[in-house]
Amino acid sequence: MTWYLTRCITRQERAAHYNLQRKGFKVYCPFIYKDRRGHAQWQTEALWPGYLFTWLAAGLNDFTEVLRTPSITGFCYFGDGDERIYGTISNAEIDALQALADEHGIHGNRSLEYLPGDTVETTGDSAYRHYHGIVQKSEGERLRVLFEIAEFRKEIVIDKKYIRPYVA
Numbered sequence: 001m002t003w004y005l006t007r008c009i010t011r012q013e014r015a016a017h018y019n020l021q022r023k024g025f026k027v028y029c030p031f032i033y034k035d036r037r038g039h040a041q042w043q044t045e046a047l048w049p050g051y052l053f054t055w056l057a058a059g060l061n062d063f064t065e066v067l068r069t070p071s072i073t074g075f076c077y078f079g080d081g082d083e084r085i086y087g088t089i090s091n092a093e094i095d096a097l098q099a100l101a102d103e104h105g106i107h108g109n110r111s112l113e114y115l116p117g118d119t120v121e122t123t124g125d126s127a128y129r130h131y132h133g134i135v136q137k138s139e140g141e142r143l144r145v146l147f148e149i150a151e152f153r154k155e156i157v158i159d160k161k162y163i164r165p166y167v168a
Helices: 013-022 062-068 091-098
Strands: 002-008 026-028 030-035 042-046 051-056 070-076 120-123 132-139 142-148 154-158 163-165
Touching: 002 013, 013 026, 013 051, 013 070, 026 154, 051 062, 062 070, 091 163
Parallel strands: none
Antiparallel strands: 002 051, 002 070, 026 051, 030 042, 120 132, 120 163, 132 142, 142 154
């Protein structure tokens, strides 16, 4: 059994995922969520729009049944005829993607590393909405940030998921 890269209609990844699961296939579509400047909420979208992974045996019946699924447009492959090689991904790579995700998907700001002295601001989802401050220390998935709130300076430890770089 192998994870095959499967094409679907762009922005219909959830429908394709649901339809394949309903037919009994094991499917994985990584989603990313991020706070976008100017939006009130986090936005979730496919990490690779138009693609998902389907767990299949290399049998013709599995491929045909997947191709008959609504929202699926085909498999990714290289070459033609007898030299056709289907796009696959290893279990280890799927496991690594799943390890980065929580119940919403992969956090879009997680990969950012903040250094002491960086200017940051809080997202709209945090208790301290849209305050900006200076990073004092990075502590794993949390930051110690010095905020100026009204006339006071306050040092707060806050999760990185509620922080983004501040752009003046």
